[in-house]
Amino acid sequence: MYKLMIVDDEPMIRKGLHTIIDWESFGFAVAGEAANGQEAMEKHAGLKPDLILMDIRMPGMDGIETIEAIRRADKECHILILSGYADFTYAKQAIAFGVDGYILKPVDETELEEYAERIADALNRKSANKALPQADERIEKVLEEAVRGFGSDRQREKDIEQLSVALGRPAEGFRLVLIEWSRSAELPIALFAAARRRLRDIVNEADAGWVFAAEPYTALLAKGGSPADSEDRLLDWIRQAAGQNGKFIALAGERFESGGELAACFGRLQQPMKASFRLREGCLHTLQDVVKVTAGMPGNQPLPSVEELSHWLYDAVDTGNEEAIPKALREIGGRLWNHSASEQTVKTAFAQLLTLLINRLAANYSELNMQEELTAVTELYKQTNYDAMLDGLAERLVDLIGRIGNSSSVPIMKRITAYIERHYNQNLKLETIAERFNYNSGYLGKMFKAHTGEHFNTYLDQVRLRHAVELLQQGYKVHQVSEMVGYANVDYFHAKFKKYKGVSPSYYKTGGTKN
Structure with a gap:
């Protein structure tokens, strides 16, 4: 029987978990229980349980802290966490320490039985593997050496021969797959090691190849003709191993015939893996996919x-x-990749662009919180995938449009008149405004007249002159105000002022208040 320990601060819940399912039918016996994190740590040291069922919220030392402490001493114990809080962000901290699952209270019996069956199967496989010769472990060590380039030249030929003998020679050869689980700095290395272990268990059970470390990647050497030779099956296995994190990039090389070619194959995959930022996450890619993605990013074009x-x-x-928004971001991204096929360069350029954009918007929209908006720049650098980065930026900018009152739900004429208020000093024309707002200029002109009661040019003149009066009363000179409100010719400004205000601009310079 495998040993089960139950940890919960509520006695009734601990008692209920003893009998909620038939543990013995899955090969488990309740070996002990604990009421808090500290007691759980102490009992774990003596009991060495195979499975711990633990509440995530406990007074004093909570479940997260307890799991972290247990993991320092025990990497193998299976852990299921329970919580009455549907808070995945909190639970993700526990998942980072290699827990097997997260169950909400009240516990669903069927869900708990599924976990018990899955964990029992994993323990059974582990027990069976321990009884087998350690040949696979030795092969993995040799494979790790092989991708590092073996040792000295004198040993190289001997090492290659040893590898070829160890791997055998499948009729349909081998295929090497490199997996990058995630490049996020926020995810601990322990999470990736757990994913590698899960993939190794799956591949070993199917006798489909070998999984080993090829830092910073996980490498899978698949036997030709085995289940791992099916891209669909292989992708399904990698997704299972990735677990709830779910983020990975996998790249499969070309088929090769003997173990002696492994180092060369690994070398051919290393450079394309550097383009993983441009590859879609959660997919198994081929070298042809990388060529397609990178074909449009030659680099060395003018910035x-x-x-x-x-x-x-x-x-x-x-x-x-x-x-x-998304169209502009894609076009901008394409231009940046053409300058430099470098993830860091492209991210830096987008960060500069975003900073300039937010500064410009803040000058016209006082409701914007600069510090809050600039967190988008920090988030940008955390992105591990190009498409996800652009999607995130697009979502953020569309949300920003709503916050400043420019969303599509706001009536079009209100948006246009607000736009004129912000840009009256520029060379505005009905045609250019119609283009920016995706309207036919003739139709927009009719809409404008019906909404404001004025033709576009008349309305623009009135807005400009209203602002001109304010500037004149602040002490600016007439020729300065003329330019500040959008009239390049001061005589033309005089004529417009006289037409609409009935007096010359200097009237307001001398303290006049006529409207």
Whole structure:
């Protein structure tokens, strides 16, 4: 029987967990229980349980702290965590320490039985493997040496021969797969080691090849003709091993005939894996996929002006053109990759672009919290996948459009008149505004007249002159105000002022208040 320990601060729940399912039918016997984290640690040391059923929320030393402490001494014990809080963010901390599952209270019997069966199967496989010769473990060590390039030249030929004998020679050869579980700095290495162990168990059970460390990757050497030779089956196995983290990039090389070719095959996969930022997560890719993805990013093209690129995004956000956001981001990304096929360079350029964009928006939208908005720059650097980075940026900018009142739910004429208020000093024309807001200029002109009661040019003049009065009363000179509100010709400004205000601009310089 495998030993089970139950940890919960509530006596009634501990008692209920004894009998909620028939533990013995799955090969488990309740060997002990604990009421808190400290007691659990002490009893674990003596009982050496195979499975711990633990509440995640306990007074004093909680489940997370207890699991972390237990893992320092015991990497093999299986752990299921229980919680009355549907808080995956909190539970993810426990998952990082290699727990087998997360069950919400009240406990569902069927779900607990499924976990018990799965863990019992894993323990049975482990027991069976211990009874077998340690040949597979020795082979993994040789494989790890092989991808590192073996030892001295004198030993190389002998090592290759040893590897070839150990691996045998499957009729359909071998295939090497490199897996990068996730490059997120927020995920602990222990999580990736657990994923590697799970994949090793699956592959060993099917006698489909060998799983070994090829840092920073997990390597799978698949036997040709085995279940691992099926890309669909192999992808399913990798997804199972990845678990709830679920993030990985897998790259499969070409088939080769003998173990002596392993180091060369590994070398051919290393450089393409550096393009993993551009590959879709959760997929098994081939070298041809990498060629397709990187074909449009030759590098060495002139660096586009980041300030100019930021104008594209600014116009989309400022006009509330939500559909243009993802298109603009893709176009910008393409230009940046053409300059430098480097993840770091592209991220840095996007960070600069985003900073410029937020600064420009903050100048026109006082409700924006600069510090809060600039957290998008920090989040950008954490992204491990290019498509996910652009999707995240697009979502954030579309959300920003809503926060500044420019979303598509706001009536179009309200958005346009607000746009004029922000940009009246620029060279505005009905045609350019119609283009930015995706309208036919003739139709927009009719809408504008019906909404405001004025033709576009008349409305623009009135907005400019209203602001001109404010500036004149602040003490600016007439020629300065003319330029500040968008009239390049001061005589033309005088004429417009006289037409709409009935007096010359200097009237307001002398303290006049006529409207």
